[in-house]
Amino acid sequence: MTSEPARSPVDATTTTAWGSLTELSKNLQPDLRGWFATDPARAGRLSHQAGDLHVDLSKNLVTDEVLASLLALADEVRLAERRDAMFAGEHINVTEDRAVLHTALRRPSDEPLTVDGQDITGDVQDELAKVYAFAEKVRSGEWTGVTGEPIRTIVNIGIGGSDLGPVMAYEALEPFVQDGLACRFVSNIDPTDVAQKTADLDPTTTLFIVASKTFGTLETLTNARLARDWLVRSLAAAGAIEDSEEGRADAVAKHFVAVSTALDKVEAFGIDPENAFGFWDWVGGRYSVDSAIGTSLAVAIGPDAFAELLAGFHAMDEHFRTTPFERNVPALMGLLNVWYVNFRDAHTHAVLPYAQQLHRFPAYLQQLTMESNGKSVRWDGTPVTSDTGEVFWGEPGTNGQHAFYQLIHQGTRLIPADFIAVANPAYPLRDAEADVHGLFLANFFAQTKALAFGKTADEVRAEGVAEELVSAKVFSGNRPTTSILAPALTPSVLGQLIALYEHITFVQGVVWGIDSFDQWGVELGKKLALEIAPAVAGDEDALRTQDPSTAALIAKYRELRG
Ligand code: F6P
Numbered sequence: 335m336t337s338e339p340a341r342s343p344v345d346a347t348t349t350t351a352w353g354s355l356t357e358l359s360k361n362l363q364p365d366l367r368g369w370f371a372t373d374p375a376r377a378g379r380l381s382h383q384a385g386d387l388h389v390d391l392s393k394n395l396v397t398d399e400v401l402a403s404l405l406a407l408a409d410e411v412r413l414a415e416r417r418d419a420m421f422a423g424e425h426i427n428v429t430e431d432r433a434v435l436h437t438a439l440r441r442p443s444d445e446p447l448t449v450d451g452q453d454i455t456g457d458v459q460d461e462l463a464k465v466y467a468f469a470e471k472v473r474s475g476e477w478t479g480v481t482g483e484p485i486r487t488i489v490n491i492g493i494g495g496s497d498l499g500p501v502m503a504y505e506a507l508e509p510f511v512q513d514g515l516a517c518r519f520v521s522n523i524d525p526t527d528v529a530q531k532t533a534d535l536d537p538t539t540t541l542f543i544v545a546s547k548t549f550g551t552l553e554t555l556t557n558a559r560l561a562r563d564w565l566v567r568s569l570a571a572a573g574a575i576e577d578s579e580e581g582r583a584d585a586v587a588k589h590f591v592a593v594s595t596a597l598d599k600v601e602a603f604g605i606d607p608e609n610a611f612g613f614w615d616w617v618g619g620r621y622s623v624d625s626a627i628g629t630s631l632a633v634a635i636g637p638d639a640f641a642e643l644l645a646g647f648h649a650m651d652e653h654f655r656t657t658p659f660e661r662n663v664p665a666l667m668g669l670l671n672v673w674y675v676n677f678r679d680a681h682t683h684a685v686l687p688y689a690q691q692l693h694r695f696p697a698y699l700q701q702l703t704m705e706s707n708g709k710s711v712r713w714d715g716t717p718v719t720s721d722t723g724e725v726f727w728g729e730p731g732t733n734g735q736h737a738f739y740q741l742i743h744q745g746t747r748l749i750p751a752d753f754i755a756v757a758n759p760a761y762p763l764r765d766a767e768a769d770v771h772g773l774f775l776a777n778f779f780a781q782t783k784a785l786a787f788g789k790t791a792d793e794v795r796a797e798g799v800a801e802e803l804v805s806a807k808v809f810s811g812n813r814p815t816t817s818i819l820a821p822a823l824t825p826s827v828l829g830q831l832i833a834l835y836e837h838i839t840f841v842q843g844v845v846w847g848i849d850s851f852d853q854w855g856v857e858l859g860k861k862l863a864l865e866i867a868p869a870v871a872g873d874e875d876a877l878r879t880q881d882p883s884t885a886a887l888i889a890k891y892r893e894l895r896g
Contacts, residue, residue: 343712343847344411347719351407358403359677364395364812366786384663385649385830390817393786394670394750395678404669407845408659416844421655423449423616427851428713434851435614436621436836440647440829449616457614465611465629466637468591472541473512473636480588481574485541488517489531490630491561492545493553496593497521498701499623499832500545502694503631503643506828509691509760510635517630520561523553528560537568537589543630544592547619549599552860558590558603565589593626618851620701621836624829639825646829654837664834667752667816668841674750674814675842676720684742685728688755688778691823695754696728699835705853706839712847722846732777743785743809750814753782754831758822778817785813 346352370376370392380392396404408414419426423433438447438454447454471477475484490500501519504511511517518531532540542561546554566575566582575581583604591609592600595617600610611626623631624647632640650664659665674680683703685696707723729737731753742749755778759771788811794804818834820827843850869876869888877885 342714345719345847346407346411346845349407349410351403351410354403355400355407355673355677358397358400359673362395362397362400366393366395366812367788369397370787382661382663382666384653384657384834385646386820386827387650387663387830387834388819389663389667390819391666391670393782394814394816395812396670396673400673401666404666404673405659407672408665408669408841411845411847413659413665413841413844417655417840420840421651423447423454426713427616427618427849429849429852429854430615432851433616434618434621435616436618436624437647437651439613439617439624440644440651440833442648461612461626465626465632466640468611468629469632469637469640472633473515477541478588479538479540480569480585481538483538486514486516486539487535488515488541488543488630488633489520489535489561490517490543490545491520491528491554491557492543492593492627493521493551494701494705495619495622496545496547496551496554496627498694498698499620500628500630502692502698503623503628503828503832504634505694506689506691506823507631507635507639507643507825510639510825512634512636515634517634519630520557521553523556525560528557528564532561532564537565537572538574540565540589542590544590544594544600544603544605545627545629546593547595547613547617547622547627549592549594549596549603552863555603562586562590562604591629593629619853620705621851623832635825643825643829646824646826647833648829649826650830650833650837654833664837665841667834668838669845670816671724671750671838671842672845674748675722675724678748680724680748680750682725682727682747682749684734684749684751685726686731686734686751686753686781687728688731688753688774689759689823690730691760692754693730695831696726698832699726699728702835703839705856706850707843707846707848708855709846709848709850713849714847718846718848720846722842722848731781732774735777735781739781742813748813750816751785752816752818753778754818754820756820756823756827760823782815782817784809785811785815787811788813 377390377392381388381390416426420434421437423435425431425433427434433449435454439458441447441455443455443459445455472485478484497519504517520528520531544554544558566585569575569585570577575585586604587606590605592605593611594600595613595615597607597610597612601607611629613622613625613627617625624644628640654662654664671683685699687695703726704723709722710718712718728734742751755775763770788809791804791808794807799807840850869880877888880888
């Protein structure tokens with residue numbers, strides 16, 4: 335397989351399906367109560383299985399006609415062709431002229447893939463073997479710090495995709511973490527982050543993983559230097575190393591490893607390339623948790639569980655790659671998002687995990703979806719022809735219920751929401767006779783039901799509510815939700831969930847004709863921060879070059895800083 339130049343995007347708004355959807359939307363009076371009453375098969379017909387995930391789409395604001403038109407839209411924008419191009423390694427990341435092959439990271443070893451003359455599967459397996467060997471060494475205690483102590487704490491230093499995936503997955507899979515091992519994650523350049531995360535650590539049993547695709551990210555390199563200083567200072571203070579160049583180099587060698595695509599920069603930082611794990615420019619940062627970027631996780635949960643996670647990803651990849659779109663969950667969920675954004679004026683999308691262990695999943699999805707699809711130009715450089723992207727947000731249920739659900743239930747905005755739950759909890763506690771997880775999930779079912787079917791004025795009145803309070807207690811219903819249920823939060827299920835959202839994001843990007851794999855929008859701020867830093871540090875000439883508002887803010891900061 336070789337790389338092919340990408341075709342121009344189809345302008346979705348010129349398709350027949352887009353016209354039909356516009357008409358259907360104009361005439362649609364959502365009526366979930368009526369739809370379910372007249373069509374008892376709706377729940378069954380609109381529920382699908384993808385790997386271990388049972389996905390009920392029936393509480394969405396769609397009729398069969400709408401769904402048919404969304405599927406026609408997928409055909410007209412050539413979704414299948416684009417999907418196959420991604421899996422085959424064509425350079426669909428046009429603005430960076432790169433293949434997009436995160437799916438190759440979880441491809442089984444006996445399914446070879448060659449792209450641009452490179453044995454991708456072989457490369458992936460070789461690197462995985464390195465990561466696994468390292469993970470085993472740390473887990474078994476064979477890898478020791480300068481005093482011969484085994485490692486107890488792994489601190490991953492990274493940001494964006496080099497942080498959000500690993501920390502989200504670590505929290506999600508906490509029950510699988512080896513006893514006596516723990517991970518921490520430092521990401522923010524706010525010095526508080528590294529200070530707090532190292533404050534109570536024993537340097538002799540701490541291992542830092544500096545994770546950065548480019549190894550050029552200011553936040554990560556600054557934090558890595560701060561961590562290196564902390565390490566050598568506290569080891570020297572404890573008498574664990576000699577305060578000499580040699581002593582410091584030995585400490586770094588035993589307490590620092592790196593993950594990057596830029597191994598030359600790793601070496602320049604002082605980390606032995608022997609202790610570095612690589613990946614490739616065809617893995618986007620936000621698609622990299624299943625590459626060596628997941629090394630902290632692989633150490634914590636072990637190679638077997640990490641392999642299960644990869645198998646879960648692959649199961650969802652196969653579902654997306656081979657299932658007809660009528661039953662293809664990522665395709666359907668991506669198309670539903672298009673329906674809400676482009677035809678029903680939704681601006682945000684809530685993700686509400688009824689699983690405490692998934693508490694970082696919404697934050698993870700924010701980067702995945704918003705860095706991927708927050709674009710105003712298409713992959714050929716022309717302006718987009720419709721709205722793109724949604725603001726993704728959420729908190730675990732039931733915390734969200736007691737915070738922001740009011741707006742979802744009774745506000746003026748349409749907020750499609752994904753509810754995610756597992757049937758078997760990691761901690762099946764009982765409150766006297768009551769199974770607490772059952773109580774928890776009763777909330778999941780109650781919320782999706784209330785959002786869909788609401789409560790009419792007559793129902794409120796029938797409860798004896800005073801007439802002047804009736805309108806305040808009415809729930810309109812017809813608030814769309816998707817319910818995702820899995821047997822348990824295993825590594826495989828987590829992999830399936832992540833891959834599901836990767837592919838949903840991809841589907842939306844294809845409809846909008848955008849490159850979901852670049853992120854030029856983050857560059858300007860980074861560059862300006864470097865230009866502004868001298869002014870912040872006190873350079874008056876640099877301060878004078880700033881616009882009046884920024885200059886005044888910097889001056890105020892300096893005055894307050896004293
Ligand atoms: O600034 C955005 C970004 O480039 C993300 O896409 C990426 O995940 C993050 O920065 C971190 O980049 P790196 O892994 O190269 O340090």
